[in-house]
Amino acid sequence: MDPWSCWSWSPWSARSWCWLGTRLGLGAATSLLIATGFAICGASAVAAMGDTAEAEEDDVAVAIAMVTICGTVAMVVLPLLQQPLGLSDAQYGAWVGASVHEVGQVVAAAGPAGGAAVGIAVVVKLTRVLLLAPVVAGVGILRRRRPASSGATGTRPPLVPLFVVGFLACVALRSAGVLSPAALEVVGTAQTLVLGAALFAMGTGVHLPSLVRSSGRALVLAAASTLVVAGVSLAGVHLLV
Secondary structure, rough: HHHEEEEEEEEOHHHHHHHHHHOOOOHHHHHHHHHHHHHHOHHHHHHHHHOOOOOHHHHHHHHHHHHHHHHHHHHHHHHHHHOOOOOOOOHHHHHHHHHOHHHHHHHHHHHHHHHHHHHHHHHHHHHHHHOOHHHHHHHHHHHHOOOOOOOOOOOOOOOOOHHHHHHHHHHHHHHHHOOOOOHHEEEEEEEEHHHHHHHHHHHHOOHHHHHHHHHHHHHHHHHHHHHHHHHHHHHHHHHHH
């Protein structure tokens, strides 16, 4: 995959993470997936970007593993830092929402600070989630503009992936308030089942030796990305909240 994948527009300086990942020898696809997952919404963002990034199953598995490891560490470490950093519950909730990767991890990390912190954390996190559609669509647009290589088949990625259209439609439907609480509960259960099935399917295509060989370098990139996200978020919280 060509270096175009280290795209210049993504939250929290994802371009720098792509650059660092390629310097570590991870390849542009894995670097882009890690950058997207850490910048937006974890495993969901990794899975969404996979096709657009022309990633292999091993690339996706490595990125999801890094999101899981670093998010789990954040769930344990961040609650311990609220008091030493002098953060109010509102500031702490905003920090968690802006720095932790998965929605579930955000809820768990903010929980010790109380319901108000959880509410703020979820709102901030969902604001990040909304960036998924434009980020993936933007990468797709740049892919279409990339000159075709000599061995290319002529097939071009869609201007806007179909799942992006579906994502925006679901956001509009939920925002309209027409779904009952019972319907939302059913949808939430279906979401968990479908995501679990997707992760299982991805796992069956992973070549374990390749995953192990890449994990050390990926962990370096993931740790650096986590520190950048947490540091930038903390600075923003102190300035704005």
